[in-house]
Amino acid sequence: MDLLVKDWSPTVCPCLAMSFDRVEQSDVRVLAVNAGSTGIKVRMVESDGRISSSADLAAPGSDSVTDVSAILASAGPLDAIGHRLVHGGPYFDRPVLVDEQVRVALEGLNELAPLHNPPSLRMLDTLRRLAPEIPSVACFDTAFHARLPRVAQLYALPTEWTERWGIRRYGFHGLSCEWAVSRRAEMVGGPAERGRVVVCHLGGGASVTAVCEGRSVDTTMGFTPTEGLVMATRSGDVDPGSLAWLAARGIGPEAMADALERRSGLLALSGGRSGDMRELLRLRGGGDERAGTAIGVYLHRLRGKIASAAAAMGGLEALVFTGGVGENAPDIRLEACQDLRFMGVTVDPASNRAVGDQDRDVTAPAGRVQVLVIHSREELVIAGHCRQLLSAGSG
Numbered sequence: 001m002d003l004l005v006k007d008w009s010p011t012v013c014p015c016l017a018m019s020f021d022r023v024e025q026s027d028v029r030v031l032a033v034n035a036g037s038t039g040i041k042v043r044m045v046e047s048d049g050r051i052s053s054s055a056d057l058a059a060p061g062s063d064s065v066t067d068v069s070a071i072l073a074s075a076g077p078l079d080a081i082g083h084r085l086v087h088g089g090p091y092f093d094r095p096v097l098v099d100e101q102v103r104v105a106l107e108g109l110n111e112l113a114p115l116h117n118p119p120s121l122r123m124l125d126t127l128r129r130l131a132p133e134i135p136s137v138a139c140f141d142t143a144f145h146a147r148l149p150r151v152a153q154l155y156a157l158p159t160e161w162t163e164r165w166g167i168r169r170y171g172f173h174g175l176s177c178e179w180a181v182s183r184r185a186e187m188v189g190g191p192a193e194r195g196r197v198v199v200c201h202l203g204g205g206a207s208v209t210a211v212c213e214g215r216s217v218d219t220t221m222g223f224t225p226t227e228g229l230v231m232a233t234r235s236g237d238v239d240p241g242s243l244a245w246l247a248a249r250g251i252g253p254e255a256m257a258d259a260l261e262r263r264s265g266l267l268a269l270s271g272g273r274s275g276d277m278r279e280l281l282r283l284r285g286g287g288d289e290r291a292g293t294a295i296g297v298y299l300h301r302l303r304g305k306i307a308s309a310a311a312a313m314g315g316l317e318a319l320v321f322t323g324g325v326g327e328n329a330p331d332i333r334l335e336a337c338q339d340l341r342f343m344g345v346t347v348d349p350a351s352n353r354a355v356g357d358q359d360r361d362v363t364a365p366a367g368r369v370q371v372l373v374i375h376s377r378e379e380l381v382i383a384g385h386c387r388q389l390l391s392a393g394s395g
Contacts, residue, residue: 032379045383082382086116088140144174171219203323210309218312232275235264269294344368
């Protein structure tokens with residue numbers, strides 16, 4: 001696919017001319033839909049940020065008309081439906097209202113995030129069909145990184161590849177980063193556009209992002225969400241020469257993509273035992289050597305990427321852990337920080353163990369860098385973007 005599609009600009013989409021005169025920004029109710037590779041989270045976000053109802057669908061294939069109809073019926077009157085889409089490609093650097101032109105452009109991005117974008121589009125299509133009168137808003141993880149500095153964005157590849165195919169660093173987990181930075185500002189008091197913050201989003205997918213004065217200046221995920229850290233089943237960084245070597249020996253692109261995305265990472269390092277960090281920590285505690293090795297490689301990469309992110313900003317004032325592993329694995333937080341003491345990163349063991357369901361400062365008393373655990377609230381970011389877009393459309 002030639003990514004640099006001609007005559008496309010979301011700023012001139014007819015959908016942006018839609019009228020939302022009936023919507024008062026303070027009164028907007030948003031259904032936030034977060035469809036990922038392993039499940040779908042649906043949250044009803046009230047105008048005050050309260051979650052009044054929620055539904056978790058077990059797998060991307062469970063977005064049947066029956067399931068979604070029940071969700072719509074229970075949600076009550078809606079002003080917008082906001083969808084998280086992992087990859088916005090070169091087209092979308094901000095949230096956008098979805099019309100047919102936008103929908104066609106979104107389809108062309110599936111191959112860039114094959115585990116994530118397709119289930120998101122299936123949910124989007126189902127909800128647009130069931131509730132065509134309710135505006136659908138696409139919110140992109142890549143948008144937060146749209147202003148990456150050129151030195152962080154570019155790959156040292158032949159120009160004909162980068163210009164024709166749009167190969168560059170896009171970055172992901174942007175909605176989570178956006179929440180982490182704004183929530184950190186609330187916790188410490190001050191504007192979000194202040195300070196040098198490293199956000200570690202650690203879940204099934206994992207990334208480290210350097211945020212300087214509110215702007216993403218470096219991040220570990222790249223052209224796709226496969227680059228960077230070791231993840232549950234994704235490889236993270238691999239010598240591209242090794243992939244060329246395998247290709248010359250008959251490993252085709254589909255088999256290679258399947259292996260890199262679904263059969264690598266913690267799952268592979270543990271000898272097939274598990275890609276779930278909770279299970280690997282349990283196995284390591286019981287003396288399983290392969291599980292211990294998998295966690296060791298994971299931590300080695302994580303520490304290196306945190307230090308690299310700090311170097312991209314010329315320093316570090318706050319380190320944030322978020323995502324399923326970042327929020328719920330105190331051993332990983334503690335061990336990740338142990339070898340970062342030279343940067344002033346130290347964790348208080350008691351506070352670290354006591355995080356629970358609350359956002360918490362776990363910095364040791366002598367620590368020079370704030371270490372925070374912040375629970376990801378992507379649904380609130382999605383709802384906020386919907387309100388801003390609808391307000392702009394009615395102004």
